Amino acid sequence: MFESAEIGHAIDKQSYDIAVADLREALLEAQFELQQHKRFAVLILINGIEGAGKGETVKLLNEWMDPRGIQVESFMAPTDEELERPAQWRFWRKLPAKGRIGIFFGNWYSQMLQARVDGRISNARLDQAIHNTERFERMLCDEGTLIFKFWFHLSKQQLKARLQSLEQDPQRSWQISQLDWKQNRVYDKFVKFGERVLRRTSRDYAPWYVIEGADANYRSLSVGRIVLEGLQAALHHQERRQRNPHAAPLVHSLDNRSLIDSLDLRLQLSKEEYRQQLASEQARLALLMRDKRMRKHALMAVFEGNDAAGKGGAIRRVAEALDPRQYRIVPIAAPTEEERVQPYLWRFWRHVPARRQFTIFDRSWYGRVLVERVEGFCAQADWLRAYGEINDFEEQLHDAGIVLVKFWLAIDQDTQFKRFEERASIPFKRYKITEDDWRNREKWPQYVDAVGDMVDRTSTELAPWTLVEANDKRYARIKVLRTLNAALEAAFARDGKG
Amino acid sequence: MFESAEIGHAIDKQSYDIAVADLREALLEAQFELQQHKRFAVLILINGIEGAGKGETVKLLNEWMDPRGIQVESFMAPTDEELERPAQWRFWRKLPAKGRIGIFFGNWYSQMLQARVDGRISNARLDQAIHNTERFERMLCDEGTLIFKFWFHLSKQQLKARLQSLEQDPQRSWQISQLDWKQNRVYDKFVKFGERVLRRTSRDYAPWYVIEGADANYRSLSVGRIVLEGLQAALHHQERRQRNPHAAPLVHSLDNRSLIDSLDLRLQLSKEEYRQQLASEQARLALLMRDKRMRKHALMAVFEGNDAAGKGGAIRRVAEALDPRQYRIVPIAAPTEEERVQPYLWRFWRHVPARRQFTIFDRSWYGRVLVERVEGFCAQADWLRAYGEINDFEEQLHDAGIVLVKFWLAIDQDTQFKRFEERASIPFKRYKITEDDWRNREKWPQYVDAVGDMVDRTSTELAPWTLVEANDKRYARIKVLRTLNAALEAAFARDGKG
Numbered sequence: 001m002f003e004s005a006e007i008g009h010a011i012d013k014q015s016y017d018i019a020v021a022d023l024r025e026a027l028l029e030a031q032f033e034l035q036q037h038k039r040f041a042v043l044i045l046i047n048g049i050e051g052a053g054k055g056e057t058v059k060l061l062n063e064w065m066d067p068r069g070i071q072v073e074s075f076m077a078p079t080d081e082e083l084e085r086p087a088q089w090r091f092w093r094k095l096p097a098k099g100r101i102g103i104f105f106g107n108w109y110s111q112m113l114q115a116r117v118d119g120r121i122s123n124a125r126l127d128q129a130i131h132n133t134e135r136f137e138r139m140l141c142d143e144g145t146l147i148f149k150f151w152f153h154l155s156k157q158q159l160k161a162r163l164q165s166l167e168q169d170p171q172r173s174w175q176i177s178q179l180d181w182k183q184n185r186v187y188d189k190f191v192k193f194g195e196r197v198l199r200r201t202s203r204d205y206a207p208w209y210v211i212e213g214a215d216a217n218y219r220s221l222s223v224g225r226i227v228l229e230g231l232q233a234a235l236h237h238q239e240r241r242q243r244n245p246h247a248a249p250l251v252h253s254l255d256n257r258s259l260i261d262s263l264d265l266r267l268q269l270s271k272e273e274y275r276q277q278l279a280s281e282q283a284r285l286a287l288l289m290r291d292k293r294m295r296k297h298a299l300m301a302v303f304e305g306n307d308a309a310g311k312g313g314a315i316r317r318v319a320e321a322l323d324p325r326q327y328r329i330v331p332i333a334a335p336t337e338e339e340r341v342q343p344y345l346w347r348f349w350r351h352v353p354a355r356r357q358f359t360i361f362d363r364s365w366y367g368r369v370l371v372e373r374v375e376g377f378c379a380q381a382d383w384l385r386a387y388g389e390i391n392d393f394e395e396q397l398h399d400a401g402i403v404l405v406k407f408w409l410a411i412d413q414d415t416q417f418k419r420f421e422e423r424a425s426i427p428f429k430r431y432k433i434t435e436d437d438w439r440n441r442e443k444w445p446q447y448v449d450a451v452g453d454m455v456d457r458t459s460t461e462l463a464p465w466t467l468v469e470a471n472d473k474r475y476a477r478i479k480v481l482r483t484l485n486a487a488l489e490a491a492f493a494r495d496g497k498g
Numbered sequence: 499m500f501e502s503a504e505i506g507h508a509i510d511k512q513s514y515d516i517a518v519a520d521l522r523e524a525l526l527e528a529q530f531e532l533q534q535h536k537r538f539a540v541l542i543l544i545n546g547i548e549g550a551g552k553g554e555t556v557k558l559l560n561e562w563m564d565p566r567g568i569q570v571e572s573f574m575a576p577t578d579e580e581l582e583r584p585a586q587w588r589f590w591r592k593l594p595a596k597g598r599i600g601i602f603f604g605n606w607y608s609q610m611l612q613a614r615v616d617g618r619i620s621n622a623r624l625d626q627a628i629h630n631t632e633r634f635e636r637m638l639c640d641e642g643t644l645i646f647k648f649w650f651h652l653s654k655q656q657l658k659a660r661l662q663s664l665e666q667d668p669q670r671s672w673q674i675s676q677l678d679w680k681q682n683r684v685y686d687k688f689v690k691f692g693e694r695v696l697r698r699t700s701r702d703y704a705p706w707y708v709i710e711g712a713d714a715n716y717r718s719l720s721v722g723r724i725v726l727e728g729l730q731a732a733l734h735h736q737e738r739r740q741r742n743p744h745a746a747p748l749v750h751s752l753d754n755r756s757l758i759d760s761l762d763l764r765l766q767l768s769k770e771e772y773r774q775q776l777a778s779e780q781a782r783l784a785l786l787m788r789d790k791r792m793r794k795h796a797l798m799a800v801f802e803g804n805d806a807a808g809k810g811g812a813i814r815r816v817a818e819a820l821d822p823r824q825y826r827i828v829p830i831a832a833p834t835e836e837e838r839v840q841p842y843l844w845r846f847w848r849h850v851p852a853r854r855q856f857t858i859f860d861r862s863w864y865g866r867v868l869v870e871r872v873e874g875f876c877a878q879a880d881w882l883r884a885y886g887e888i889n890d891f892e893e894q895l896h897d898a899g900i901v902l903v904k905f906w907l908a909i910d911q912d913t914q915f916k917r918f919e920e921r922a923s924i925p926f927k928r929y930k931i932t933e934d935d936w937r938n939r940e941k942w943p944q945y946v947d948a949v950g951d952m953v954d955r956t957s958t959e960l961a962p963w964t965l966v967e968a969n970d971k972r973y974a975r976i977k978v979l980r981t982l983n984a985a986l987e988a989a990f991a992r993d994g995k996g
């Protein structure tokens with residue numbers, strides 16, 4: 001969920017200055033229109049890692065817009081009056097009016113997270129708080145409120161550096177909260193529970209935006225852009241009886257740096273290394289699948305990736321290791337007639353394996369947020385809500401003991417071009433290449449965005465994405481096998497503990 | 499929640515036969531259109547009290563419509579295959595396709611309720627199941643599915659009679675489920691947990707319909723009408739990108755018998771009885787409000803009722819008992835400018851009392867589902883979602899220790915007419931009567947429906963409605979005071995146990 005926010009996004013000063021000039025003007029204009037029509041209120045929730053620039057960003061938003069139309073509320077320890085009333089009362093009394101922008105710093109999310117990290121509440125209580133929050137936000141959106149939820153993120157290393165610089169600055173050291181962020185343990189817990197909260201509360205009508213906080217220029221510009229585009233979309237939204245759509249794009253990279261681009265595609269294996277490792281990883285997989293601890297589990301693998309990234313070859317190397325009765329390969333193409341008259345996820349649910357079984361999906365339910373999104377095969381509202389629905393689906397798989405491993409096989413454009421050419425020239429491979437494949441290539445940047453959003457929104461502790469550097473097919477195949485094996489071993493180890 | 503389904507609804511054979519002839523034709527026609535266009539699937543969930551006619555109704559729906567387009571699924575003990583997979587898998591595999599109607603008998607609700615009644619799961623686990631269900635149904639509705647949820651109800655007495663007749667009929671005695679319904683304890687638990695489930699899962703896009711099951715004619719006709727009207731509304735719904743609105747009216751009484759009409763408005767007190775009881779109940783309230791156990795509580799009272807039902811007089815008799823520093827009367831009229839730019843519930847949240855305090859609402863948040871609904875001051879979508887939002891609001895009040903008592907003061911039309919005339923003729927009362935009051939009288943039947951729906955959907959264990967027979971003002975005032983006192987005492991008693 002935080003993958004894209006740990007790759008060192010940055011924007012140089014010159015680009016930043018140019019972009020900000022335009023941004024400020026547009027923000028002010030949008031805010032003016034908001035104030036004029038008073039049709040809805042805007043609520044901006046600020047959360048995330050300490051030191052990731054939460055305070056600075058709030059300050060900046062106030063500078064960029066007309067501060068008279070903005071109210072910043074920070075909810076510290078509840079007052080006597082607040083303690084006397086239901087927990088939500090303190091938030092209700094500070095809600096921004098229509099036409100105004102409320103920035104809630106230390107909101108319901110900070111409270112539930114801090115309580116969980118401190119161990120004051122259990123997971124079950126956290127889930128209850130999450131559920132109440134969901135209903136609260138749904139009601140606000142039904143009443144027209146436009147909600148932005150920002151999670152400012154830093155990697156553990158970035159946090160360490162940041163805390164050191166804050167400490168040395170007496171004017172800012174007070175910014176560090178009660179939580180003792182210098183402890184790795186606190187960071188780990190915060191990120192772990194944060195992920196649980198984000199996964200369950202990121203909904204189409206009020207999605208989370210995860211912002212990498214290390215570089216101030218990148219961070220500020222990202223937040224400003226998201227607020228601007230969301231505001232503009234809501235202002236131009238005609239049907240007032242519907243919730244404001246979060247037409248703000250998901251996080252488009254401003255610095256042209258994406259999770260996918262940050263992969264080192266030069267990684268490779270020699271023939272000899274490959275031969276040895278293939279044999280040992282295949283043997284390991286065969287053993288694990290026959291392990292009696294599989295009685296509590298099943299295995300599901302999802303293969304997605306660029307065209308010609310080598311999904312088929314990787315799947316074959318996995319299957320080779322196994323008894324054909326143990327696994328099943330499900331190729332996902334256009335839905336059948338029977339599947340088209342069912343809810344979207346139906347055709348995947350039907351292939352959920354029984355215990356001890358292994359289902360391999362060659363493409364998957366992620367089609368909705370990849371090809372269907374990019375090609376416009378479904379409405380924006382449909383792919384936007386799909387992230388949440390997919391996370392719900394995968395949570396159910398996990399809860400039933402199913403180990404789910406998701407692969408994105410990534411190649412660069414040159415490699416793809418070479419493979420296409422090769423396919424076109426070798427007669428028995430020619431069937432593998434179509435006009436569509438060439439057309440898809442033209443939408444490479446859109447696919448990069450879609451893959452980034454997909455990983456950001458669906459890579460969870462329960463079902464993480466594994467990005468596979470696949471320019472070298474040998475390297476990719478070994479990484480796939482090794483990841484499957486590690487996932488099964490981790491599940492067995494958890495059984496031991498539970 | 500089940501109030502309206504315990505008043506002895508019934509329809510005579512002749513009226514039934516006439517109505518059914520038309521109903522069947524219209525149902526068949528709607529089903530044909532559904533099958534033609536295959537735009538959405540219909541899911542009918544059958545739940546409720548044993549012996550309340552669930553099976554018979556399903557049979558009838560099959561007779562009335564074309565059974566080839568209907569699939570009845572009853573989920574008994576899971577099969578081996580189902581046990582091997584996530585719990586939801588068995589429901590997914592049986593989902594009706596677009597154009598078809600699925601009747602789910604023994605669905606997710608039966609499972610969670612039976613597990614809770616048996617004590618196999620805790621409240622926390624029940625809440626989790628409720629939450630998963632909510633997400634599942636929301637997804638189905640987003641995919642276009644039209645969901646009807648029926649709860650067949652019987653009062654305890656009705657159940658007893660029904661079980662006896664079933665037992666004596668060897669051909670039908672198998673219909674009684676595993677739960678031992680002959681025990682009062684089972685009934686009480688089932689209704690208690692049922693209410694919790696209904697309250698939390700009755701949402702605008704998939705509301706519950708509670709059907710009194712004692713009279714077969716009434717029961718069958720009600721279900722048939724609701725399905726027909728819901729189907730027709732969905733078939734004519736144009737905007738396919740939105741969820742199907744549940745435009746089916748809430749339960750309109752088919753036999754012209756309503757909860758309100760079932761009150762005995764002749765109840766009265768003599769002057770002497772009144773004088774004595776008023777003194778003692780007021781003294782009791784004063785004592786309770788000063789009791790040190792109030793440190794954990796606050797009191798909120800809602801007064802709704804027909805125009806001229808005597809709300810003001812009743813409120814004065816309550817206030818008389820108290821120190822003015824303890825209570826506050828909040829009259830609810832048109833919202834102020836400040837209130838209009840906030841979410842609907844905001845103006846009520848701001849008056850939530852601190853501990854030991856008492857807030858009296860003269861009219862309340864129920865305006866949305868009464869006057870705003872009847873007069874068309876808000877969109878149907880808004881008042882439909884208000885039931886759920888109000889239940890969420892009141893649950894929070896309850897969880898914070900606030901005792902909430904809700905009164906509907908009911909008078910008949912004659913009494914209202916007399917009081918209007920009286921007001922018009924007495925100079926110092928003339929300000930109390932306006933043109934609006936006379937106009938509202940014309941909408942008496944619509945108000946009766948709205949009040950019935952309101953009580954059915956928002957009278958909960960946590961915050962029940964008290965219907966007050968108010969033709970006699972003395973009787974009404976004493977009942978109000980007595981109910982307040984009893985509610986406080988019950989809360990104190992619960993503290994003792996907790």
